[in-house]
Amino acid sequence: MSKIVVNGAELHCQQMGEGGDIVMIHGLFASLAFWYMSVMTGLAGRYRVTAYDLRGHGYSDVTESGYTSADMASDLGGLLDQLAIERAHLVAHSFGGSVALQYALTHPDRVLSLTLADVWLPSLQPHPLDWNSASWRDAAVNIAHLDDRPEAIPKVAQDAYREWLRLQGQTAVGGFDAWIESSLLSQWNSDSRVAKRWFQLVRTTSAVEEMGVEAGLTADRLESLVCPTLAMFGEHSGCLQTLRGLQQHLPGCRTVMVPGAGHLHPLVRPDVFLHHVTEFIGSVTT
Numbered sequence: 001m002s003k004i005v006v007n008g009a010e011l012h013c014q015q016m017g018e019g020g021d022i023v024m025i026h027g028l029f030a031s032l033a034f035w036y037m038s039v040m041t042g043l044a045g046r047y048r049v050t051a052y053d054l055r056g057h058g059y060s061d062v063t064e065s066g067y068t069s070a071d072m073a074s075d076l077g078g079l080l081d082q083l084a085i086e087r088a089h090l091v092a093h094s095f096g097g098s099v100a101l102q103y104a105l106t107h108p109d110r111v112l113s114l115t116l117a118d119v120w121l122p123s124l125q126p127h128p129l130d131w132n133s134a135s136w137r138d139a140a141v142n143i144a145h146l147d148d149r150p151e152a153i154p155k156v157a158q159d160a161y162r163e164w165l166r167l168q169g170q171t172a173v174g175g176f177d178a179w180i181e182s183s184l185l186s187q188w189n190s191d192s193r194v195a196k197r198w199f200q201l202v203r204t205t206s207a208v209e210e211m212g213v214e215a216g217l218t219a220d221r222l223e224s225l226v227c228p229t230l231a232m233f234g235e236h237s238g239c240l241q242t243l244r245g246l247q248q249h250l251p252g253c254r255t256v257m258v259p260g261a262g263h264l265h266p267l268v269r270p271d272v273f274l275h276h277v278t279e280f281i282g283s284v285t286t
Contacts, residue, residue, distance in 0.1 A: 003059070006078035007066065012059035013052035013079065017044030020112075021085045022281070024051040025076070027094025027118075028211065029198065031058030034093065038270035043278065050088075052079060054096070056201045067210035069095070069217055073102035080110065089281050091115040093266055094239075095211060102217055104227055113284045114229040115277050116246070118237050118263045123214045124245030222249040229253045230280040232273065236262035254280065 003010045014032055022043055026034040032051035043049045053060040054072055066072075076099060080088065089112045092100035097119025104111040201207050231253050233243045246253055256276050258265040266273040 004079060004082050006075050006082065007071075009055045009061040009063050009066065009075070011052050011055065011061070011075060011079055013050060013083070014040075015048060015050045015083075016040065017046070017048050019047040021088035022047045022049045023076070023080070023085065023088045023090050024049065025090065025092040025096030025099050026051070026054065026057070027092075027096045028057075030093070033058070034267060035091075039091075039266055039273060039277075042270065042274045046278070047089075047281075050083065050085065054099070056205065056207055057197070062197075062200055062205060064204075065206045065210065067205065067207040068213055068215040069098035069102045069211075070215040071210070072099045073106065076100075076103050077107060077110075086110065087112050089113045089115070089284070091117070091277060092119065093117040094120060094263065097121070098215075098217060101222070101225070102215070105217075105221055105225060108226050111227045113227055113281060114225075115280060116229065116231045117266050117273070118233050118239050119231070119242060119246075120239045121214075121217060121242050121245065122212055123218045124249075125239060125241040219245060219249050222246070225250060228280075228284050230256065230276065232256045232258060232265070232276060234258045234261035234263055234265040236260075237265075238263060 002013050002015075004013060005011075012032070014036065024032070024035045024040060026032060031053045032040075035051045040049050040051055055066060055075055056062050066075075080086075087110050090100040090104065092115065094117070097116040098121055100111075100114055100116065101119070101121070104114055229246075229250055229252070231243055231246050231250075233240060233256075235257055237243075243255070247255060258269055258272055261269050261272075
């Protein structure tokens, strides 16, 4: 385990493999472990792969502020500098896609390609899910006894948790490997380190407010993006409005729809994800 101080915060990161650089950025409710067991190891046979915990997540520091996608893009830049990574392919999931896009727009010379897995952008999709739906109210109560505080969870995280519930139901009838249930779904109870870490973040910092703002990542700015981009979304994703916005504002963006999956498709369909990512990155001229 390595920790690097960037913008006043210690960021936890891991590296494996040799070759050209791929940097992986997880979403909310997660950590670099989202990539580690399957996708990261699958890519490390051909590339040097770096994954890190966003500030406030995993083993990185929880700071009072600094949680907009622009702030975290600055963290990403500092991390790349300290790791001496001059240029990299960025692979990002959910909120991590906002971080990757911010960095690509401000440092186009350092980004070889973008893979955006079920990214959510406030400028393209202000309200990704229905706060008042019965299924979300049930989820909000179930998640570590939040009781009547569903507003404590950023909207971008709603889709992830509802997907976890859907997977849990499928796992119960044998539809998914037990590893998913044991390593991800079962983390969300009131006594888990993951839950305690999350509640520290949402109750003691400005993260909830900051993660939901555009931070300058507007639809108009997207049109200036020049690097090759792949957008992969699950068929059952709650972020398909964002995908439609990307298709409108990034006409050269490649699109892949993962059948039978939702927001967490890189985790539950890693073979599909790896196939398309390696094919895409391999086609990019460096």
